[in-house]
Amino acid sequence: MTATRSPNWEIIQQELSPLDCITDSGQITKLSLDYYHFSPILQAQLAEKRGDVAIRPTTPEEVLQIARTCVKHRLPLTVRGAGTGNYGQCIPLEGGIILDTTRLNGIRWLQDGVACVEPGVKMAAFDKEARPQGWELRMYPSTYRTATIGGFISGGSGGIGSITYGQLRDRGNVLAAKVVTLEDEPRILELRGDEVHQVTHAYGTNGIIIELEIALAPVLPWSEQIIVFDDFLTAARFGQALSDADGIWKKLVSVHAAPIPSYFTALKSYLPEGKSCALVMVSQGSEQALSDLVGEYNGEITYNKSSQEGQKGLILAEYTWNHTTLHARAVDANLTYLQTFYFTLEKVEQMYHHFGDEVMIHLEFLRAGGQGIPAGLQLVRFSNEDRLQEIIAYHEAEGAVIANPHTYILEDGGRKTIDVAQLNFKKAVDPHGLMNPGKMRAWWEQS
Numbered sequence: 294m295t296a297t298r299s300p301n302w303e304i305i306q307q308e309l310s311p312l313d314c315i316t317d318s319g320q321i322t323k324l325s326l327d328y329y330h331f332s333p334i335l336q337a338q339l340a341e342k343r344g345d346v347a348i349r350p351t352t353p354e355e356v357l358q359i360a361r362t363c364v365k366h367r368l369p370l371t372v373r374g375a376g377t378g379n380y381g382q383c384i385p386l387e388g389g390i391i392l393d394t395t396r397l398n399g400i401r402w403l404q405d406g407v408a409c410v411e412p413g414v415k416m417a418a419f420d421k422e423a424r425p426q427g428w429e430l431r432m433y434p435s436t437y438r439t440a441t442i443g444g445f446i447s448g449g450s451g452g453i454g455s456i457t458y459g460q461l462r463d464r465g466n467v468l469a470a471k472v473v474t475l476e477d478e479p480r481i482l483e484l485r486g487d488e489v490h491q492v493t494h495a496y497g498t499n500g501i502i503i504e505l506e507i508a509l510a511p512v513l514p515w516s517e518q519i520i521v522f523d524d525f526l527t528a529a530r531f532g533q534a535l536s537d538a539d540g541i542w543k544k545l546v547s548v549h550a551a552p553i554p555s556y557f558t559a560l561k562s563y564l565p566e567g568k569s570c571a572l573v574m575v576s577q578g579s580e581q582a583l584s585d586l587v588g589e590y591n592g593e594i595t596y597n598k599s600s601q602e603g604q605k606g607l608i609l610a611e612y613t614w615n616h617t618t619l620h621a622r623a624v625d626a627n628l629t630y631l632q633t634f635y636f637t638l639e640k641v642e643q644m645y646h647h648f649g650d651e652v653m654i655h656l657e658f659l660r661a662g663g664q665g666i667p668a669g670l671q672l673v674r675f676s677n678e679d680r681l682q683e684i685i686a687y688h689e690a691e692g693a694v695i696a697n698p699h700t701y702i703l704e705d706g707g708r709k710t711i712d713v714a715q716l717n718f719k720k721a722v723d724p725h726g727l728m729n730p731g732k733m734r735a736w737w738e739q740s
């Protein structure tokens with residue numbers, strides 16, 4: 294680690310002038326943290342971590358100025374979008390500068406199903422501009438209204454829309470990126486095609502993304518439904534059948550085993566006690582086909598919001614993906630969660646019977662390798678760390694893959710292995726190891 298231990302902040306702030314440096318401790322606390330507290334393990338490790346100074350640049354030139362100052366004084370630099378990550382990705386472990394991207398929020402152009410944006414554009418704000426032009430985001434996290442596109446691509450994986458378009462890392466979703474380096478003479482590099490994945494889901498450890506080109510989807514009128522089932526396994530089979538239904542346009546297939554629906558207090562009148570449910574989004578033209586499929590699985594549609602109602606009233610997506618965990622934790626703070634690729638319904642069934650009420654199953658179906666698969670964001674009744682590790686170990690021993698949300702280290706989460714391309718890119722663009730230090734295992738192991 295080569296960062297300065299006791300920087301002279303007075304001189305540094307003078308050099309950063311006329312940029313506005315935020316030093317107020319309340320603001321710094323807010324801008325240092327994210328949703329790490331969903332994990333009791335991360336809560337204990339990260340609650341006290343803070344940056345020293347936060348800056349909100351508005352142009353690429355200002356980003357370059359910050360990069361030059363960081364290199365000159367060997368200051369750690371942590372990039373932050375909206376700070377909605379779940380693994381402490383944007384929490385500075387070694388202090389230094391927080392670069393907040395929320396004012397780098399321009400949409401540069403949108404043409405023929407491709408958009409070029411700055412990283413701090415919020416996803417809902419983007420769609421508001423894009424939809425009248427016939428296009429929309431292919432996928433977004435359930436933090437759609439608050440999170441930034443740059444933060445999603447650097448720290449997220451997939452979400453609403455992944456049932457059709459797969460995950461962010463699937464070829465063709467993220468097309469290009471411009472990145473500011475922290476070399477001795479910082480500069481802007483452009484990455485295209487496969488090269489772009491040197492910086493996607495890298496937690497901001499190897500470059501400051503200042504521009505992105507993303508592929509869009511044709512806009513469709515989405516309606517939202519709640520469907521209830523007497524038992525969870527039937528709900529899960531319905532979820533798989535809907536995911537596999539090639540003629541139905543869909544954006545969300547989210548299935549929740551009882552008692553998870555009881556945590557959705559605002560949806561109470563649509564969720565009879567003891568039932569399991571599916572929360573789905575299908576195109577308006579697919580509603581009849583959906584209703585026929587629901588009949589085949591003896592489900593009941595208890596809520597149907599037409600596309601015209603748009604963002605008014607309930608937004609079902611805000612009960613899915615990791616919003617499920619948010620609502621459940623609001624009722625019982627002792628709950629935490631896991632992220633799992635089950636791949637098959639047989640594996641889901643096995644885990645459902647094995648863990649019973651200790652691990653309540655929440656499935657998000659997504660497209661992987663050309664087919665719909667069940668992934669889990671299960672709710673876990675937390676007792677202690679050893680038991681949590683046992684639960685993870687059992688899943689892995691039985692062939693389910695866990696993307697561990699209880700670590701802030703890049704490789705120990707979803708990847709499991711060192712991403713050589715990301716490491717080599719870091720060596721080239723961040724030779725002093727200043728970017729989000731402590732997050733990339735490969736970096737300190739090779740040092």
Ligand SMILES: Cc1cc2nc3c(=O)[nH]c(=O)nc-3n(C[C@H](O)[C@H](O)[C@H](O)COP(=O)(O)OP(=O)(O)OC[C@H]3O[C@@H](n4cnc5c(N)ncnc54)[C@H](O)[C@@H]3O)c2cc1C
Nearest residue numbers: 374375376377378382434441444445448449450497502614
């Ligand atoms: C209730 C809840 C629900 C969620 N649901 C989902 C979901 O459905 N799917 C999903 O994938 N995630 C989900 N998340 C996690 C998170 O909300 C998303 O990944 C979100 O897109 C992150 O965006 P952000 O702007 O908040 O990024 P931040 O949290 O600010 O940053 C995330 C990471 O990206 C880096 N970063 C940000 N901007 C840049 C940049 N310009 N250049 C380089 N690095 C950068 C940061 O350093 C950090 O490591 C959820 C979180 C919560 C709390």
